[in-house]
Amino acid sequence: MHDFPPLRNDLIIRAARGEETERAPVWAMRQAGRSLPEFLKVREKHGFFEICRTPELATEVTMQPIRRYKGLLDAAIIFSDILVIPQAFGMVVEMNPGPHFPETLDTPADIQRLLHETVNVDKELGYVYEAITQTRIALNGEVPLIGFVGAPWTLMAYMIEGGGSKTFNKSKAWLFKYPEESKALLNRIADVCADHLVGQVKAGAQLVQVFDSWASELSPYDYRTFSLYSLIRLLNRFKSQLNANNLPQVPTILFAKGANTTIADQALSGYDVLSLEWTIEGGEARRIVDEALARAGQTERTVALQGNLDPSVLPAGAAATEEGVKRMSESFKGGLNNKPRAWVANLGHGVTPQMTADDVECFLKNVWKYSKANAGET
Numbered sequence: 001m002h003d004f005p006p007l008r009n010d011l012i013i014r015a016a017r018g019e020e021t022e023r024a025p026v027w028a029m030r031q032a033g034r035s036l037p038e039f040l041k042v043r044e045k046h047g048f049f050e051i052c053r054t055p056e057l058a059t060e061v062t063m064q065p066i067r068r069y070k071g072l073l074d075a076a077i078i079f080s081d082i083l084v085i086p087q088a089f090g091m092v093v094e095m096n097p098g099p100h101f102p103e104t105l106d107t108p109a110d111i112q113r114l115l116h117e118t119v120n121v122d123k124e125l126g127y128v129y130e131a132i133t134q135t136r137i138a139l140n141g142e143v144p145l146i147g148f149v150g151a152p153w154t155l156m157a158y159m160i161e162g163g164g165s166k167t168f169n170k171s172k173a174w175l176f177k178y179p180e181e182s183k184a185l186l187n188r189i190a191d192v193c194a195d196h197l198v199g200q201v202k203a204g205a206q207l208v209q210v211f212d213s214w215a216s217e218l219s220p221y222d223y224r225t226f227s228l229y230s231l232i233r234l235l236n237r238f239k240s241q242l243n244a245n246n247l248p249q250v251p252t253i254l255f256a257k258g259a260n261t262t263i264a265d266q267a268l269s270g271y272d273v274l275s276l277e278w279t280i281e282g283g284e285a286r287r288i289v290d291e292a293l294a295r296a297g298q299t300e301r302t303v304a305l306q307g308n309l310d311p312s313v314l315p316a317g318a319a320a321t322e323e324g325v326k327r328m329s330e331s332f333k334g335g336l337n338n339k340p341r342a343w344v345a346n347l348g349h350g351v352t353p354q355m356t357a358d359d360v361e362c363f364l365k366n367v368w369k370y371s372k373a374n375a376g377e378t
């Protein structure tokens with residue numbers, strides 16, 4: 001491990017560990033990206049994956065929102081993509097403008113086409129670790145740095161569909177026609193994802209998030225059987241390798257987008273924080289999580305929650321954003337004396353190019369205003 005400057009803001013780490021905080025820590029998924037004119041400027045000259053693979057550029061765009069929203073953000077997230085894992089397996093992924101795989105996995109026989117049986121993450125993804133180390137130096141202890149990976153199911157779906165999909169017909173056909181081969185593929189992806197997260201922690205990541213963007217496509221049974229099963233394998237391997245390498249057990253966040261019917265199962269999966277889409281209220285999710293923990297006898301554990309304002313509220317303007325943040329804060333608070341407990345404020349999904357930087361700043365300022373203890377009380 002490198003010697004980095006001491007951390008001056010550990011609010012998100014305390015919330016992720018289940019503590020009450022004086023106000024809710026806040027960041028925004030995709031806070032770096034096309035809502036920022038300074039990002040678009042870098043993008044004029046450099047390709048998307050070129051930025052990911054050039055540590056100086058990745059560091060620069062990771063730092064852009066930290067600089068712009070001076071003091072308002074409680075975390076940075078490393079600029080990279082979930083699709084670096086299929087690339088590490090040897091698949092070609094283009095960004096034009098969405099992700100596109102010229103060659104997809106059509107049947108289990110195609111798995112042989114994956115160049116690597118296992119992936120040496122240091123060799124294939126060392127550029128991410130270099131970017132993380134450079135970003136930690138640039139952050140100078142201002143806020144923690146989040147590392148991330150895609151979830152095995154979401155990555156498998158991309159590798160089979162070749163890009164986004166409305167129906168997920170091809171990837172679901174795999175699950176139902178070739179369940180054993182699908183599980184084997186999910187396991188293989190999970191192991192590489194775990195290794196990639198370990199590499200990120202070794203390089204300086206202080207929390208990690210797993211993005212299961214296509215979680216809501218599966219029935220509760222299939223989510224448990226295929227996705228959550230591989231997410232638990234990923235987590236167990238990650239934690240045991242951190243131990244084996246004398247690395248800190250950093251907080252883990254699971255974003256199973258829209259998978260609201262399996263929140264109780266997610267609560268028992270071992271992740272420290274569950275990130276929610278806007279299709280469930282914070283208070284309702286808290287009740288489900290706490291009941292699941294009580295039923296399982298895990299009363300000493302707290303599972304924190306993250307989220308979950310509908311991102312579409314932001315472009316609707318300052319009044320709508322203030323009203324949305326106020327309602328969100330009321331729903332997620334619940335600590336003693338009206339303090340936020342075990343809550344990381346965020347959007348329910350990422351910042352989009354439809355938002356301006358001012359829209360995002362308005363969101364952040366309102367979280368500061370309404371998530372404070374006693375805010376909004378008369």
Ligand SMILES: Cc1c2[nH]c(c1CCC(=O)O)Cc1[nH]c(c(CCC(=O)O)c1C)Cc1[nH]c(c(CCC(=O)O)c1C)Cc1[nH]c(c(C)c1CCC(=O)O)C2
Pocket residue numbers: 028029030031032033034043048077078079080081082083095097098099148164211213350
């Ligand atoms: C599904 C997914 C992907 N990538 C990611 C996910 C999970 C989150 C989610 O559900 O949105 C994760 C991701 N992608 C990116 C980050 C960077 C860190 C951050 O959050 O600021 C993160 C955490 C940069 C990016 N990844 C991408 C961009 C925009 C591309 C560009 O600059 O041209 C950025 C800033 C491209 C990308 N990458 C991906 C898609 C579907 C797209 C195109 C969609 C879009 O246009 O927004 C795959």
